[in-house]
Structures are given as C-alpha cells and as structure tokens.
Amino acid sequence: MEPIIHFAPYTGWVYPNETVFEWSVLIAVYPYLTGLVAGAFTVSSLYQVFGFERLKPVAHLALLTSLSFMIFVPTPLLLHLGHPERAFNSTITPHLTSAMAMFGFFASFYVALLILEGWFAYRPFIVSQAQTKTGLLGKFYGLLTLGSHDVSEPVMRFDRKWIFALAVIGIPAAHGLHGYVGFMYGSLKSREWWSSDLMPVIFLFSAIISGVALLVVLYVASCKLRKIPVDAACVKGLAYTIWAFIMIAIVLEALAFANLVYKGREGIDMIMEYVTGPLLIPYFLLQFAIGMIVPLLWLSYMIWRGTSGRALVVGVTLCACLVLFSVFMMRWNVVIGGQEISKTGKGLLAYHMPFFGKEGALMAILLTIAPLGLLYVLTRLFPPWADAAAHAHV
Template identity: 40%
Template sequence: MESFNGFVFPNELHITWTVMIVLYPYITGMVAGAFIVSSFYHVFGMEKLKPIAKYALVSSFAFLCFATVPLLNHLGRPTRAFNILLTPNFNSAMSGFGFVYMTYMVIVVLEIWFSYREEFIKRYHQSDGIVKFIYSIIILRNTNVNENTHKYDKKMIVFLGGLGIPIACILHGYVGFLFGSIKANLWWSTPLMFIIFIFSAIVSGLAVLIFLYLFVHWRRKLKINQDSIDLMSKWLWGFMIIAVTLELMEILSISYERTEKWAILQHLINGKLKVSYLYLQIGLFSIGPFILLSITTLYKRLNVNFRNFLIWLSSGMLLLQVLFMRWNVVIGGQLVSKSMRGFTEYFPGFMDREGLIVSFLLILTPFILLRAFDKLFPFFDKEQALNK
C-alpha cells in the first residue's frame, strides 16, 4: 500500500533544535578529541606527540570555554539555565550535562595549570608591576621549582589526563546518548549513536589539531615536526575509518532490517539529505580524505611538503565531514515526521538569532580565543622549532 504523501503533525512544521544544537556536539567533539590526543603523550607516553601535547590541551580548553554558548543561545529561557544544576531530574539523560561539563572543566584547567606551572613561575620572575601580581595569583604565590615539584607536577598531569579520558568520552558519548535514546525519533534512536559520536569526536579533535598546526606553522614559517604530523595523520586515518564504518553500518542495519522505519528513512536519505548526507558527508568528505590519507600513510616516498599539504587538506575535509554528520543527525532527525508520513523543511536563515552568521561567529570565536591563549600559554615550542 502506497502511503507516502507528505503529512507532518501540525506542531512539526517548526524545527525545535536548530543549527545551534548542531554546533554544540561539533564543538564538544573537538574538545573531547583534542583532550584525548593530548593524553596520548601525557598518559600513554607517546614521545612523538610531545610537541603537540600542550597545544592539544590548550585547544581543548579554548573550545570548552565556548561549548555552552550555542546552547545558551538556543534555550527558550537562558536565564534559567542554572536550573539544570539546582534541580536536576536524574531520570533525564540531559540532567547530568552540567555536572559532567563542570567536572571536565575542572580537570582541564587543573591539567593546564600543572603543565604550565614552571612556565608561569619563569614568567613571574621575568615580569614586573601588575603583570607580576597577576602571575603571582596564577601560581598561588608558590615559586618552588625543584626536582620534587617537577615530579609531582608530572604525576598530577598523568593522573588528571587519565581521569580526563573517561570524562571526555562521557562528555561526548553522552551527547550521542542524548540523541540515541529518543525512541520517538526514527533517525536518532539507535544504541550505536553514542559510539559513533565518540569516534567522530576523536576524528574532529585530531583533524582540528593537524589543520591548525600545519596552518600556523606555514604562516609563521616554523619548522614542522614531521614525526608528530605523520603519527597524527595515521591516527586520523585509522579513526576516520572506524567512524565512517560505524556510520555506514548503522544505515546498513536499518536498511537491511526493513522495519517500518526504513520505509520513511529511505526517502529521507534519498530526498532531503541527498546532498548533505550522501554526496557530501559520505561521498566527498569521507571517501575523499580516506583516499588522501591512504596515500600519505602508505606511500612513503611522497615529497614532504606535498604530503603535508594532502594531510592538511584531508584534515580540513574531515572537519567538514564531522560538521555535516552533526547537521545530518540533528537536523535530519527532525525533518522526519513522527507520523512517518512526510518531512518538514528547515533553513536556519542568515541574520536570525539562531541563523548562519551567528553560527559562523560561534565557530570562529574558539579559534580567536586560542590565538589569545597562545600569548598566555605558549604551546608551540618556538625555540625548538626554529633551531631545527
């Protein structure tokens, strides 16, 4: 019986979760991913990643500072945002958000503090006046630097990094769970959702670090640490394969099961999401970087500059892949009517409160903040880079 005719419930003409809710998992994904990369060195002791460990940690912090801004912009009553901490309903998947977020924030801030303590003390001694006073507050008026404090700092960094990995996974996996546990939504409701979110977070974290690292080093004409970049690009290649495979396996199992939800979801994939899902997310931005990264990883004799360019290009493409994946999940899921009989429309608008220009600014601000952080916590080892 043909029953596909484009009916949506009257209340579904409005999309409830806009592009702001697309940005939130996108930014937290980079937060979690970058943190996990920094832990590769701090906790797992991958010496090759030492040059980017601090940079990854500070990047994670810069994104973390802005992760909640899209959410606040989206809330109908942003002034009541603290209700989520004051009167949490623990039956709700969303209620833990504030606590997980705060725990994670504390861990990241502490880990940065321990990582930069000696640097801060050095700067405290070099500066004078008001700057010296500010540094004295940051270092808590403790100027001890010796073998023991160095050991202790190191121990704390390993402990916090180790603790941070599960919290980062929870922070982001749980965003996936938030979507995956909505039984009313055909496109979201899958237990795979939070696993997909964790892996896509690591992909976006690695991608943003490589992308920025290569871009900044190219702009400042600094020497690129090829070992780190090669290792990171291999990790990126591996994780993107897992992430994309999981995304495809999910569709495959829905499609193969042929339950009633496939009757409508196949029209979603071939209709409303044809360009953003099939052509862009899966086609151009998954298969493209996969081929490029396969070349850079497997073909050793490639010219170094050309290889770095390919790595840079594919990490940029993967950043877009993850952005499209968030869009296709968050918006795509809401386009399907719960009546299973049709689709609604959505375009965010340019100048709206939750429009494209605001979104663009929101994505840009963490990068500007990161630029400012470079002054405060220098994360690229410039002397070493220049000497090489």
C-alpha cells in the same frame, strides 16, 4: 515584539506541532564543538598518557585548544534556550533521568579538569613568568602560582604524576562527555533516525577525528604564522591517528545505517525516501564520499607511498579540512536530518536556515570561530610551542 516563527514546508503527513523546527543549526554546532574538545584532548592524552613522543609539538596546543573550545560549548545551548537565565536550574535541581541534566556537571567537571591539567603542565612556565614579569601581567602569573614558586625536581615529579592522573581521568571524562551527547539523541525513541544504540559511539569516533583534524590545521597554520618549519613526524603521527579512527567512524556509521534499513521498522519507507532524496547530497556525497572516503584513500595512499615533506603536510592538512567539514555535516545530518523526518513516519519537512538572527547561520559561524579567538589569547599568555625558540626561557 512579534515572535519570529518559521513554519517549515512539508510533504505527506506531519503532526501540526512539528512544522516548527525546535532544534536549529545551533544544536548542530553544539555537538560539533564538544566533539572538537574531546578529539583535541585525545591528542594531548596520546602524548601525556601513552607517550606518543612525536606528538609533543602539539601536546600543549591540544590542551589549550580543548580548553578554549570547551569554554564555548555552552554558548550555542544558552543562546537556544527560551529562558537562558534559568540555565542553572539544571544544576540546582538536576533531573537524574534526563540525559541532558548531567551536562552542567559533566561540563563543569571537565572544564575544571582541563584547567588543572593545563595548570600543572604550565606551572614551570607560570612560575618563571611570575618571577620575571612585572606589572599587571606579573600579578596575573603571581596569582596563578598560588604563592608557590617551587619547581624543584621532586616537586616536578609530583606534578608529572598529577598530570598523568588527570590525563587518565580526562580520557573517560572527555569521551564520556561526548558519548553522552550521542546518548542524548540515541536514547530518544520518538525518532527512528536518532534512536540507535550506536549513536554515542558514532559521536565519539567522529569527535576524535574532528579534534585531531583541527589540531593538524591549527598546528600547520601556527607554524606558517610563526615562520618555523613544520615537524613532519608530528604531522605524520596525527595523520596516522586520523587514518585509524576514520575507518572505525566509517564502519560505525555504515553499520548504524545498515541496521536502520535492515530492521526496516515503522516509517522506513519515509526514511528511504528521505535518504535517497533530500539527504543524497549532504549525507552520501558530502559527509561520506568527500568528507570521509576521500581523506581515507588519500591518507592511505600517502602512508603507502611514504610521502614526506611538503606533499605530506599539504596532503594531510587538506584531508584534515575535509574531515572537519565531514564531521560538521554529520552533526547537521543527525540534528537537522532527524527533525526533517516526521515522527509520523508519513511525511518529510524541510528546514530553512535563516542567515541572520539568534539562531541563524551567521551566529553558527561566529560561535564556531569564537574559540579560535580565545585560543589566540591563550597562546599569547601560555605559549604552547615545544620548539627550541619557545623553550629558550623556560
């Protein structure tokens, strides 16, 4: 088979080997998914650990969201590998100096942690299902009970301790997982655009806002689908969370950019040419202006005016959509943008995303949507709804 290599057009001087884009859009999707995981888990922790009662309606949904996205996190990486069948080499002989080697461990630890957390949270439900359901589904729930149907108060107290402990461990794990994704880029000295100490923190905060925003969208959508009223207090709680973290995210990004420009090391001329040229729209307009400043101002206005009811729900949901878009643009601008600036510091390349193919736009879209499908299945097996209708039989 003729290998399909796309040679990127360039201006100025670039190393010959740079004319092939090694990290495609899939590598932008990957931190996007991890970010959603970390963000969603943060929401669940806010309820489980910090006792934000108003987030109760989304607490279980956050767990399921986190889990279904986490399961899809490795897929863009696997699709991108030259030898996906060797992927386990990184767990068999992990090279500890590599920022990437620990991924297998971090990820599997985190998946295990999410499953455990979910298991404890859903145990009463699983037990009740195992006792009532028959057939294949009954067997499935029976298996999940591990043979113990004990849901007495002392046992539940025990379980709650575990939930709390796992959530406490989960916060650094989720954030560590995502911070490490930032470190993967920030630790590379070959690219000025990536090589920043702030990179892990920037990734982390943008992850949190994207995860919270995703939950707003999912929660509002699920309420509409299930034809139940949206819990305004919960939406407002999520809005506060976005509002608080988006400010930090903006400040961090701005600081990183200011640092880069102010230090003005080798290749800064080319970076300035890049940000004021090809990057003007994706970076300043889409990522910052539309994706972050508009939601921030809009949310501030709504909080200031005490907006409530339908206006609040619509406003927050739209803001959340903008934030989701902005965070994807941030991943794109880091991953693709970093490669569009030549390592020589004397040239720029242009990435052209194919639509079809293993690393095309269609695949990227499918991979971003696929976790929602899994989430749908999970919500059928383990209803996360905290409203009265859902609680009736627990």
